[in-house]
Amino acid sequence: MRFSASWAAASTKLPLRNCLQGRAGGASCHAEVPPFSMKPIHLEPIDLAILVVYFAFVLGIGFVLKRYMRTSSDFFLSGRLIPTWVAGLAFLSANLGAQEVIGMAASGAKYGIMTSHFYWVGAIPAMVFVAIFMMPFYYGSKARSVPEYLKLRFDEKTRALNAVSFAVMTVFSSGISMYAMALLLNLILGWDFSVSVWLSAIIVLLYISLGGLTSAIYNEVMQFFLIIAGFAPLVFLGLRDVGGWSGLQARLAEVSVAQGFAPGALTHSWQYMGSASANPMGVEWLAMLMGLGFVLSFGYWCTDFLVMQRAMAAESMASARRTPLVAAVPKMLFPFLVILPGMIAMALTQRHGVSELSLPAKPDGSLNYDLVIPLMLRHYFPPGILGLGLTALMASFMSGMAGNVTAFNTVWTYDIYHAYLRPKASDSALLWMGRMATVVGIAISVAAAYFAAHFNNIMDLLQLVFAFVNAPLFATFLLGMFWRRTTGHAAFAGLISGILAAAVHHGLTQPHGASSLVKGGWLGHVVKVYPSEMAQNFWTAIFAWSVCFGVTILISLVTRQLKTDEELTGLVSSLTPRTTEEGVVWYQRPAAIGAAVLALALILNIIFW
Amino acid sequence: MTFFDLRVPLGWLFVILGGLLVVAGFRADSGTDVVSLGININLYWGPVMMAFGGVCLWLARGSVRKRGGGDGEKPTGSQ
Numbered sequence: 001m002r003f004s005a006s007w008a009a010a011s012t013k014l015p016l017r018n019c020l021q022g023r024a025g026g027a028s029c030h031a032e033v034p035p036f037s038m039k040p041i042h043l044e045p046i047d048l049a050i051l052v053v054y055f056a057f058v059l060g061i062g063f064v065l066k067r068y069m070r071t072s073s074d075f076f077l078s079g080r081l082i083p084t085w086v087a088g089l090a091f092l093s094a095n096l097g098a099q100e101v102i103g104m105a106a107s108g109a110k111y112g113i114m115t116s117h118f119y120w121v122g123a124i125p126a127m128v129f130v131a132i133f134m135m136p137f138y139y140g141s142k143a144r145s146v147p148e149y150l151k152l153r154f155d156e157k158t159r160a161l162n163a164v165s166f167a168v169m170t171v172f173s174s175g176i177s178m179y180a181m182a183l184l185l186n187l188i189l190g191w192d193f194s195v196s197v198w199l200s201a202i203i204v205l206l207y208i209s210l211g212g213l214t215s216a217i218y219n220e221v222m223q224f225f226l227i228i229a230g231f232a233p234l235v236f237l238g239l240r241d242v243g244g245w246s247g248l249q250a251r252l253a254e255v256s257v258a259q260g261f262a263p264g265a266l267t268h269s270w271q272y273m274g275s276a277s278a279n280p281m282g283v284e285w286l287a288m289l290m291g292l293g294f295v296l297s298f299g300y301w302c303t304d305f306l307v308m309q310r311a312m313a314a315e316s317m318a319s320a321r322r323t324p325l326v327a328a329v330p331k332m333l334f335p336f337l338v339i340l341p342g343m344i345a346m347a348l349t350q351r352h353g354v355s356e357l358s359l360p361a362k363p364d365g366s367l368n369y370d371l372v373i374p375l376m377l378r379h380y381f382p383p384g385i386l387g388l389g390l391t392a393l394m395a396s397f398m399s400g401m402a403g404n405v406t407a408f409n410t411v412w413t414y415d416i417y418h419a420y421l422r423p424k425a426s427d428s429a430l431l432w433m434g435r436m437a438t439v440v441g442i443a444i445s446v447a448a449a450y451f452a453a454h455f456n457n458i459m460d461l462l463q464l465v466f467a468f469v470n471a472p473l474f475a476t477f478l479l480g481m482f483w484r485r486t487t488g489h490a491a492f493a494g495l496i497s498g499i500l501a502a503a504v505h506h507g508l509t510q511p512h513g514a515s516s517l518v519k520g521g522w523l524g525h526v527v528k529v530y531p532s533e534m535a536q537n538f539w540t541a542i543f544a545w546s547v548c549f550g551v552t553i554l555i556s557l558v559t560r561q562l563k564t565d566e567e568l569t570g571l572v573s574s575l576t577p578r579t580t581e582e583g584v585v586w587y588q589r590p591a592a593i594g595a596a597v598l599a600l601a602l603i604l605n606i607i608f609w
Numbered sequence: 610m611t612f613f614d615l616r617v618p619l620g621w622l623f624v625i626l627g628g629l630l631v632v633a634g635f636r637a638d639s640g641t642d643v644v645s646l647g648i649n650i651n652l653y654w655g656p657v658m659m660a661f662g663g664v665c666l667w668l669a670r671g672s673v674r675k676r677g678g679g680d681g682e683k684p685t686g687s688q
Contacts, residue, residue, distance in 0.1 A: 081612060384651040
């Protein structure tokens with residue numbers, strides 16, 4: 001489950017499919033390429049050679065790693081042997097799928113530099129928090145998964161709720177990733193939808209079933225460097241075309257005024273957030289700080305097993321604590337790689353530069369923001385580097401799938417199969433089940449990809465339900481880790497209440513101009529119309545978190561703690577000995593690194609204020 | 610037991626991909642230059658990628674030498 005799969009990016013990921021198709025939904029991927037789409041890119045032999053070389057390395061890594069997979073711990077947790085820098089980059093890359101790249105570029109075109117809030121407000125503080133305050137409990141408890149931590153801290157029913165919902169979410173997310181990739185390849189390269197789905201499924205299946213989590217992590221790190229190698233020249237050429245940062249500002253000022261905003265609304269991140277109507281995102285500062293900066297970002301970066309699995313595979317406690325901090329440094333620079341292209345494309349569409357790059361329009365006349373990256377790749381890149389850019393795009397799609405599949409096979413094997421179906425299974429049986437879960441997970445993903453192709457609206461609805469499930473989670477973890485009194489019954493009831501609160505809030509509100517019940521108002525009475533879908537999503541998350549937090553506290557006060565202090569040692573802050581950092585120089589301590597990371601994020605916020 | 614040093618395949622991947630870009634750069638005709646704003650981007654970016662790959666391989670040299678065919682040692686370069 002990626003961050004972009006949460007509400008926060010409902011404006012990017014969900015419409016990706018619709019926008020690529022150019023209609024509201026229900027389209028078949030076998031349909032003809034819509035008339036507004038770009039002309040398919042013709043790949044030269046050199047481009048194909050780059051693709052083949054990359055995928056040969058991907059599969060080669062899987063084959064080499066196979067001989068290291070001797071126990072279930074090797075397969076699911078990389079034997080807890082991953083060095084800090086590898087775990088850190090994988091922690092970042094697990095979230096850096098192509099949907100994120102395409103979605104953030106689209107948001108850059110639509111909302112300008114405000115999109116950077118997803119990084120500088122919506123990721124960095126949460127990554128620092130999880131590193132300093134939460135990792136000692138995740139790693140120190142020796143839990144093999146996030147649901148298992150919930151079992152150790154609370155009870156079986158809380159673990160079951162989290163494990164089952166997470167397993168379903170990840171496998172569907174993998175399918176959606178597969179679907180989006182096949183659709184994109186069909187549009188930009190003219191490749192057959194089924195060929196893309198099956199080819200990607202076979203490649204991911206091979207390297208995960210052979211090398212387990214290590215294979216996924218190694219490939220995520222390669223993908224990280226490939227994305228930088230593929231997109232950095234794109235930004236360079238785009239900036240050159242638009243006349244540098246000053247040229248970009250001047251052109252976007254015209255776009256901003258044409259949209260009815262102040263000239264700087266697309267190039268300032270905070271200046272126009274006093275009122276939701278003053279910025280293109282339609283969100284005011286409070287919803288941004290509380291909804292994205294606190295509830296959604298902390299909920300994702302601090303509790304989602306997909307990213308946490310990378311840190312839990314680190315070679316030591318110190319390494320696990322530094323993992324999110326290592327990830328935070330490139331994370332805060334990624335806006336320049338993924339958001340700038342969108343801003344450049346928007347500026348050049350308004351007024352051409354040296355070349356004539358222009359975003360295509362959809363049938364309703366609005367611009368097709370989701371084609372920013374493919375369009376710029378075709379426009380600026382000659383054969384050779386074009387193959388590199390497309391390889392980076394495909395690598396990140398597959399990495400997205402692989403991340404979900406590895407999280408799924410671990411949760412299925414440890415938290416469902418081993419916990420409830422065969423508690424006495426041997427380690428070799430768990431290893432075998434992990435490989436089988438990989439096969440089944442990918443088979444379900446393929447089915448989900450076809451399902452998405454034919455029932456687009458149902459997939460949107462499913463993602464909405466997943467978002468309801470995710471929203472209150474951080475309240476449960478926060479109370480569980482930092483308030484000893486929190487009970488299992490309270491955690492479970494709090495989670496259910498939070499999920500229901502999210503659903504009720506969504507059912508009673510709508511974004512401005514909502515056209516379907518998936519957007520809200522399905523309870524028949526609309527009590528509030530938000531200026532944008534993003535504002536509605538942020539406030540839904542705030543409500544869900546608050547209800548979960550309040551209900552968990554109230555029920556904890558009236559129920560008995562069934563866990564002894566001994567059982568809670570290592571799981572709760574007040575009962576866990578502080579991690580000693582004696583002998584570690586001050587600049588290598590997580591708190592010092594975290595403070596430096598926060599200071600850098602603050603400086604970036606001020607520069608682009 | 611530890612895994613092999615990731616910097617080795619990463620380094621070779623970038624050396625090979627960079628090399629392919631250089632080849633593409635030398636084969637570029639005037640038509641392909643136009644789409645890159647008059648810059649033969651393959652010829653600039655290929656060597657950068659090769660240099661990055663080279664640095665990865667240079668950093669990993671210690672672990673490759675130490676492993677000596679066995680997988681029982683910890684690759685020092687992977688820290």
